[in-house]
Amino acid sequence: MPPFDELRAVVWGQSLATFAVKSSDTEILTRAETVLQHWRQDLQPVPPQTTWTIEREGGGLIIHNDQTGENQLIENPNRMVSVLESLASLQIAANHQAATTVHGGLVAKGGKGVLIVGPSHSGKSTLTTYLWRRGWDLLADDVSIIDDQNLCAIPVLRRVSLRRPSLSLIGEDLFHKILETPSCDETPEGWVFHPSELEGRPRPAATRISAIIFLKRSNTDVPPARLEKILPAFAMVALLPYTNVIRAVGFGDAMPRLENLLNHVPAYDLGRGELQAMAATVEQLVDTLAQP
Numbered sequence: 591m592p593p594f595d596e597l598r599a600v601v602w603g604q605s606l607a608t609f610a611v612k613s614s615d616t617e618i619l620t621r622a623e624t625v626l627q628h629w630r631q632d633l634q635p636v637p638p639q640t641t642w643t644i645e646r647e648g649g650g651l652i653i654h655n656d657q658t659g660e661n662q663l664i665e666n667p668n669r670m671v672s673v674l675e676s677l678a679s680l681q682i683a684a685n686h687q688a689a690t691t692v693h694g695g696l697v698a699k700g701g702k703g704v705l706i707v708g709p710s711h712s713g714k715s716t717l718t719t720y721l722w723r724r725g726w727d728l729l730a731d732d733v734s735i736i737d738d739q740n741l742c743a744i745p746v747l748r749r750v751s752l753r754r755p756s757l758s759l760i761g762e763d764l765f766h767k768i769l770e771t772p773s774c775d776e777t778p779e780g781w782v783f784h785p786s787e788l789e790g791r792p793r794p795a796a797t798r799i800s801a802i803i804f805l806k807r808s809n810t811d812v813p814p815a816r817l818e819k820i821l822p823a824f825a826m827v828a829l830l831p832y833t834n835v836i837r838a839v840g841f842g843d844a845m846p847r848l849e850n851l852l853n854h855v856p857a858y859d860l861g862r863g864e865l866q867a868m869a870a871t872v873e874q875l876v877d878t879l880a881q882p
Contacts, residue, residue, distance in 0.1 A: 601638065602626035604747055607682045610638040611674060618644050618651070621667040622674065625773045628784050628792070629678075629747045640681060644670060668775045672782065675748040679733055682746055683834060690736040690847055691834045696729040696745050696797070697721050702876050703743050703797030705734070707832045708805030713862065717805070719756045720869050723764070728785050729793055736799070738850050744796045749773060749782035756780070759865065800879045802857040803872065804828055814863025815871050822849075825857035 599612045600622040611622050641656040651670050653662040664670045683691045694707035695718035706714050715731055722728035730745035737744065757765060757780070768774055771787040786792050804810075804820065807828050812818050820828065826848045830836045835844040858875070860868060 600626055602629040603638075603678070604629050604682055605744075607678070607685050608636050608638045609674075609678050609681075610641040611644060612641060613644045615644070615646060618646075618667050618670065621671055625671045625749065625775075625784075626674070628773070628786060639685075640677075642674065642677075672749075672775065672777065679746045679748050682735070683733055690738055690851070692734050692736055692743070692829070693732065693832045694734070695731045696734045696743050698727045698729055698794060698797040699725065699873075699876060701798065702800040702879060703729070704872065704876065705743060705799060705802045706805065707802065707829065708807070712805040714805060715751055715753050716756045716759065716865065717868060717872075718750075719752060720759050720865050721872065722785065723760050724869060724873070727794055727797075729797060736851060737796075738847065741799050741851060741854055742796045743799050745793060747793065749775075749784050751777070751780060751782050753780040799851070799855050801875060802829065802852075802855055803860050804857065805860055806862065807859050810859050812859045812861035814861045815867035816861045816863075817858040817871055817875060818861075820857040820859060822852040822857070825852045829857070 598614060598619070599610050600619055601608060601610045603609050611619070611626075613619050643654045643656055644651055646652075647663075651664045651667065653664055653670060653673060654660075662673065664673055692705060692707065694705055695714045697704050697706065697718050706718060708714050718728055718731055728750055729743070731750045732748060733746045735744040735746065736742070752760070752768060760768075767788060768781065768783050771783050773787055774781055774783040802825065810818075826845055829848060829852070830841070830844055833848070835847045839847065856879075860871065862868075
C-alpha cells in the first residue's frame with residue numbers, strides 16, 4: 591500500500607476494493623475516518639484503486655479524483671462522506687461485473703438471509719427498517735453482491751437509510767439513539783447511519799440467501815400481507831431490472847447468470863398490507879425454511 595502520511599489520509603474499502611481520501615484538513619479526515627472505518631472488516635492489503643484529494647474552496651469542498659482528474663463541488667464534510675460512499679459502492683459493483691449485484695434490501699435472522707426488491711416507493715426501506723426493529727440484522731438497503739454458486743449475499747458496507755416516513759415505525763427512543771451514533775448524518779430523504787454502532791458488533795460480512803421477496807411486482811394482485819410463490823422462470827425475469835446483469839451481458843446471456851440462484855432460492859410476491867402483518871408473514875416464512 592502506498593506510504594500515505596497517517597495524519598493526512600484515510601484508507602477504507604471492502605475485500606479487494608481499497609480506496610483512499612487525502613486532505614490537509616483535520617475536520618475532513620476526522621469525519622471520513624468516523625464513517626468509513628466500518629468498511630474495513632475484511633480489507634485486504636492492496637494499493638488503493640482510487641484516491642480522492644479533498645480541500646476547502648470558498649464555502650464548500652472540492653473532491654478531486656487523482657486518477658481521472660475529475661472535480662466535484664460538495665457543501666460540507668458530512669455530504670462529502672456520503673458522496674465517497676456512493677462512489678466507492680459504484681466502483682465495487684463495477685469490479686464485480688462477473689458476479690451479480692442486486693439493488694434492494696438485505697436482512698437476515700438466524701443465519702437466513704432475505705433479499706427484498708421492488709420499484710421505488712414500494713416499501714422496501716420501510717419493511718427492512720421494521721424487520722430490523724424486530725431484531726433482524728439489517729445488512730444493506732442499497733447494493734449486495736451475489737455469490738451465485740454458494741447462494742450467498744455480500745452487503746456493500748455503506749450506511750443504511752432511515753426514511754422520514756419510516757420514523758414512526760421505530761419509536762422516539764430508538765430514533766434518538768440513532769441520532770447519537772457517531773456516523774449518523776441527515777439527508778434530504780431522512781438519515782443515514784451504521785446499525786453496527788447501535789448493535790455493538792459489525793454487520794455480518796455475508797449471509798446465505800434463503801428467500802427473495804418482491805414488493806409491487808408488475809401485473810400482480812396479491813392479498814394484503816400474503817405470500818404467493820413465483821415460478822423460477824418468472825422470478826428470473828422479475829429480478830433482472832434490479833441487477834447489473836442485463837446491463838453487463840444483455841438479456842440473452844442474462845438468464846443463465848440468474849438460473850442457479852432462482853432454481854435453488856424460492857421467490858415470493860408479498861402483498862402490501864399492514865406493516866406488522868407483512869413482517870410477521872416474512873418471519874413465518876423464514877421459520878419454515880431449512881437452515882442454510
